[in-house]
Amino acid sequence: MQALQKTAAAFGLEFREVPQPAAPAAHEVIVDVVAAGICGSDVHIYDWSGGYDFLKQAFPVTIGHEFAGRIAQVGVDVAGLQAGQPVVVIPSVECGVCEFCSAGRLDECRDRRGIGMLRDGGFARFVRVPALNCLALPDDIDLGIAALCEPLSIGLSGVKAAEVKRGDKVLVMGPGTIGQGIALLARERGAEVVVVGYDDPGRLDGVRALGIDRTLDLKQQPLSDTKQLIGADEFDIVIEATGVPSTVQAGLDLLRPSGVLVICGIHGAPVSFDAAKLVRNRHQIRGTYRASRATWAQVRDFVVEHHAALVPMVTHRLPLADALEGFEMARNKIGSKILLMP
Ligand SMILES: [Zn+2]
Ligand SMILES: [Zn+2]
Known part of the structure; x- marks a missing residue:
């Protein structure tokens, strides 16, 4: 599949042909990405204008952290999610082993890996994420609007x-x-x-x-x-x-x-x-920074209830192949949210 990746500590992003993600581990799912927003931070990563040196350890990495899609495959221990279920993804993965994670205080984990930052994200057709990072959406929601949750x-x-x-x-x-x-x-x-x-x-x-x-x-x-x-x-x-x-x-x-x-x-x-x-x-x-899981659940509910009112926030939907055009539009403040549609 084609993936939009950061591969070097310099201006730009690269389209690369990469393998589809391997089968999900027990607590993971594969999401078939429908819509992924270009964020201001993605533009900074594209420009390489400073502040994202920590990404180097993950190169090459598929970026994109504001996305929604449908479950394509579930790991053997995943409960409550089935293939076809529309979801929005919380793009921050807790370590699972630190003292906070062990105590169930996931919001306080100090050792997170951002999806679309330190692990592959949503500017590709498929992405592998922990099932816990998926919030279910109703069937009839526009997944482009749902991508605004982040x-x-x-x-x-x-x-x-x-x-x-x-x-x-x-x-x-x-x-x-x-x-x-x-x-x-x-x-x-x-x-x-x-x-x-x-x-x-x-x-x-x-x-x-x-x-x-x-x-x-x-x-x-x-x-x-x-x-x-x-x-x-x-x-x-x-x-x-x-x-x-x-x-x-x-x-x-x-x-x-x-x-x-x-x-x-x-x-x-x-x-x-x-x-x-x-x-x-x-x-x-x-x-303030990075929403808690409780806030995410409230936002999902807000978006489900008010999705029609949010429509003007999305001004462009481009095929993934036109991503670089979308990035140029975003850095020139043309339109509001620009979505890529893998
Ligand atoms: Zn963002
Ligand atoms: Zn942790």
Whole structure:
């Protein structure tokens, strides 16, 4: 089968003819991948712009960690999953042997291997994964929309870290898929949401297509104009999903006293901010990363319930053979989520 792989510590990705995965071990399954999203981190791996040196140990490796498909084959000890079952895959595999795993505290495992990072992922027709990493989906769901579960799980983790509640005024910085998910999930909790981006008209259109009308492109208007959009001087919560270091101070400047700023973005450089101002305003900065299994289950349920409303998040579906075109579109911020359809 054809697989889109990272093979060298340099720009680019390579299509390689690889064998189909061997039969699954006792607790594993083979997933026939239907849809796999191109993530911002995949674009970083493609660009090789820094931060992913840890992947070298796994080269050559098939990337792609946001995917859904159907079970093709199950290992002998797998219960509850059968061939043909649609599933979405949690792309982080616990070690199974550390003190946390042994105690059943899988979310705390320190020795994980990411599917589509350190082991083969979803930019190929078939992938072998632990059965425990599969969440069942109903038969009639669009698996392209189900592939949004991974970025939505990051979004829900951010919304939970921020403790968003009804009536909160929430500023979301970054209109990509994660920012869109944060906005939707914060609105679901009854918040008033504003989304900002920089020179990002296509993805801000995507935000509005989701019914979130209050958006601002910072190339055209200053961030302070968001105050008019909410009719207030400050936000209760700021959630950052850009990875751009300057957004942290900019977000803090719009936060009310005792407000919370959550960082979801992966920052390629250290962030500086005015700590005295932070202290005097009793601001809190919180980080969030990789959703817990409980959050994943909630996201799966959210996607099953609201999949029709999520349709605008997916703007392109390309055959796997056109993957490199898809990566160029993603790095040029053309469209929102671009899916490859192996
Ligand atoms: Zn992702
Ligand atoms: Zn472990």
